[in-house]
Amino acid sequence: MVERVLPIDLLIGWFKRNEIKGALVDLDDTLLDTNAHFGKWIDRYVSAVVEKNPNLDWREVMAKLVETNNRLYETESVRRRKLAMVAKELDNVFGTYPTFVKHADIVGQIYRKVPLELEGARQTLEMFRAAGIQMGLVTHANRGWTEKKLYEHNLNHFFSHVVIVDEAKFKGPKDWLTAAKSLRLDPEEILFIGDNLRGDIMAAYEIGARRVVWIESPWSVYREGEVPEGVIQVKSIKEVIPALING
Ligand SMILES: [Mg+2]
Numbered sequence: 001m002v003e004r005v006l007p008i009d010l011l012i013g014w015f016k017r018n019e020i021k022g023a024l025v026d027l028d029d030t031l032l033d034t035n036a037h038f039g040k041w042i043d044r045y046v047s048a049v050v051e052k053n054p055n056l057d058w059r060e061v062m063a064k065l066v067e068t069n070n071r072l073y074e075t076e077s078v079r080r081r082k083l084a085m086v087a088k089e090l091d092n093v094f095g096t097y098p099t100f101v102k103h104a105d106i107v108g109q110i111y112r113k114v115p116l117e118l119e120g121a122r123q124t125l126e127m128f129r130a131a132g133i134q135m136g137l138v139t140h141a142n143r144g145w146t147e148k149k150l151y152e153h154n155l156n157h158f159f160s161h162v163v164i165v166d167e168a169k170f171k172g173p174k175d176w177l178t179a180a181k182s183l184r185l186d187p188e189e190i191l192f193i194g195d196n197l198r199g200d201i202m203a204a205y206e207i208g209a210r211r212v213v214w215i216e217s218p219w220s221v222y223r224e225g226e227v228p229e230g231v232i233q234v235k236s237i238k239e240v241i242p243a244l245i246n247g
Contacts, residue, residue, distance in 0.1 A: 079167045
């Protein structure tokens with residue numbers, strides 16, 4: 001007779017073998033579908049403006065918006081005000097002032113609402129908790145919006161510590177180290193999970209992480225950098241536990 005081994009026991013076994021006692025996870029595009037949330041409001045924004053200016057080409061506007069937003073990330077990081085700057089620049093480029101600026105409340109809905117939870121996010125956190133490991137969150141976005149996301153999805157109770165990296169700064173090694181210290185664990189004892197190659201994955205290795213999961217980011221800016229050797233690479237949060245226990 002073959003004894004059935006439950007996934008939770010396999011997960012507990014994996015944590016034991018790897019001497020992992022905690023997990024630090026990212027929020028946007030790790031647990032929440034933030035990229036789709038941005039995409040939805042940006043789509044509606046571009047459509048509304050193009051409807052008012054039929055000589056504009058939807059795809060051209062969209063390409064310019066994406067290019068502008070990605071370029072402004074270098075100086076503005078993830079500041080909320082970046083959206084208003086993008087609107088101004090688009091009016092300049094297309095000579096449509098004040099159409100983009102006037103419709104900016106559409107794209108502004110991004111920060112008035114919250115992204116949906118990604119499939120498997122909650123189950124993953126529940127399994128980790130059931131396996132008896134401590135959890136912390138390291139996220140990088142506007143503070144008020146972050147609190148809204150955590151509150152509306154009732155996610156706070158999973159984490160013994162939450163680090164919110166200033167929206168004007170960039171996420172890096174010291175933010176992950178702060179979170180590790182708050183769990184009273186060394187980075188070698190922690191499983192790191194994120195989608196931002198530089199800000200999450202490379203940063204974790206820089207502080208001495210051994211077990212790191214990279215959920216390949218849907219945002220091209222967060223796929224820039226070098227994929228470290230040994231990283232566990234998956235497409236979404238629902239693949240994380242299967243990758244650990246089958247890997
Ligand atoms: Mg993220």
